[in-house]
Amino acid sequence: MRLVVVGAAGRMGQMLVKAIAANEGATLGAALERPGSPALGRDAGELAGVGALGVKIADDPLHALLDADGVIDFSTPAVTVEIAALAAQARIVHVIGTTGLSADDLQKLDAAARHATIVRSGNMSLGVNLLAGLVKKVAATLGADWDIEILEMHHRMKVDAPSGTALLLGEAAATGREVALSDVSVRERNGHTGARKAGDIGFATLRGGTVVGDHSVIFAGAGERLELVHRAEDRGIFAIGAVRAALWGHGKTPGMYSMADVLGL
Ligand SMILES: NC(=O)C1=CN([C@@H]2O[C@H](COP(=O)(O)OP(=O)(O)OC[C@H]3O[C@@H](n4cnc5c(N)ncnc54)[C@H](OP(=O)(O)O)[C@@H]3O)[C@@H](O)[C@H]2O)C=CC1
Numbered sequence: 261m262r263l264v265v266v267g268a269a270g271r272m273g274q275m276l277v278k279a280i281a282a283n284e285g286a287t288l289g290a291a292l293e294r295p296g297s298p299a300l301g302r303d304a305g306e307l308a309g310v311g312a313l314g315v316k317i318a319d320d321p322l323h324a325l326l327d328a329d330g331v332i333d334f335s336t337p338a339v340t341v342e343i344a345a346l347a348a349q350a351r352i353v354h355v356i357g358t359t360g361l362s363a364d365d366l367q368k369l370d371a372a373a374r375h376a377t378i379v380r381s382g383n384m385s386l387g388v389n390l391l392a393g394l395v396k397k398v399a400a401t402l403g404a405d406w407d408i409e410i411l412e413m414h415h416r417m418k419v420d421a422p423s424g425t426a427l428l429l430g431e432a433a434a435t436g437r438e439v440a441l442s443d444v445s446v447r448e449r450n451g452h453t454g455a456r457k458a459g460d461i462g463f464a465t466l467r468g469g470t471v472v473g474d475h476s477v478i479f480a481g482a483g484e485r486l487e488l489v490h491r492a493e494d495r496g497i498f499a500i501g502a503v504r505a506a507l508w509g510h511g512k513t514p515g516m517y518s519m520a521d522v523l524g525l
């Protein structure tokens with residue numbers, strides 16, 4: 261499968277180039293960066309530390325997608341929306357790892373998924389997607405007198421909050437409780453907040469250093485507390501998941517899919 265990597269010089273982009281180079285079922289067809297990026301013209305494999313792959317980083321998505329079977333995109337919301345429209349025109353697979361997407365962005369992705377096969381997840385790792393299943397089950401099992409709080413920590417360069425993973429885990433908890441996350445989520449607390457409202461799902465965000473991604477889902481009851489935790493130690497886990505998603509999506513009917521679909525969870 262011939263794949264394009266969007267944001268190929270980024271933290272995840274380099275991991276994706278590495279993961280594609282290591283996968284027998286995939287080849288790197290093109291590598292994209294923004295116009296004006298200092299990475300333009302560099303060999304994507306050399307930049308990612310896997311040796312020259314003969315693919316120079318370029319800035320023209322239309323040209324890059326011409327002969328592609330799929331595109332893997334861990335970039336920014338605006339770029340992802342643009343790439344989704346192009347992937348829909350080309351009727352190819354679009355794997356989306358980008359987080360921080362607005363409701364309007366998500367609507368545009370849904371429209372693109374009428375023609376593109378989109379796999380989107382706030383976290384492409386096996387561990388987090390298994391964790392989401394556990395969170396749903398625990399939330400469904402424990403009564404509403406157990407409070408749910410989600411805590412995440414990421415590196416100092418992360419630009420969106422709460423993380424895509426925290427929101428994915430929040431959705432899993434809300435689904436377990438058969439409520440809409442948008443009705444119960446509390447993303448900020450400051451000053452005289454009053455007592456916690458029963459049924460709320462709270463989010464707390466920490467940023468610092470080089471933390472790849474830590475997530476805790478805390479179920480706090482009267483006199484006891486249950487915590488489910490995932491710690492990502494290497495970005496390679498997300499890249500391996502994304503390449504697996506692209507290969508899984510090849511030849512699938514256009515639509516919006518998740519990592520749970522890919523992993524059969
Ligand atoms: N779903 C998952 O499993 C995971 C998701 N993520 C998400 O992936 C996204 C990227 O994260 P990360 O790699 O850390 O961020 P980076 O900022 O390191 O990478 C993003 C890259 O996209 C580039 N870019 C910007 N504009 C364009 C454009 N027009 N065309 C092509 N490339 C462009 C950036 O270039 P420049 O810096 O020059 O602007 C940068 O190199 C985030 O939303 C993050 O939350 C991250 C890890 C796992």
Ligand SMILES: O=C(O)C1=N[C@H](C(=O)O)C[C@H](O)C1
Nearest residue numbers: 359382418423424425472473
């Ligand atoms: O920006 C990151 O780094 C990460 N982003 C994703 C998120 O928002 O949850 C996944 C992972 O935790 C790393």
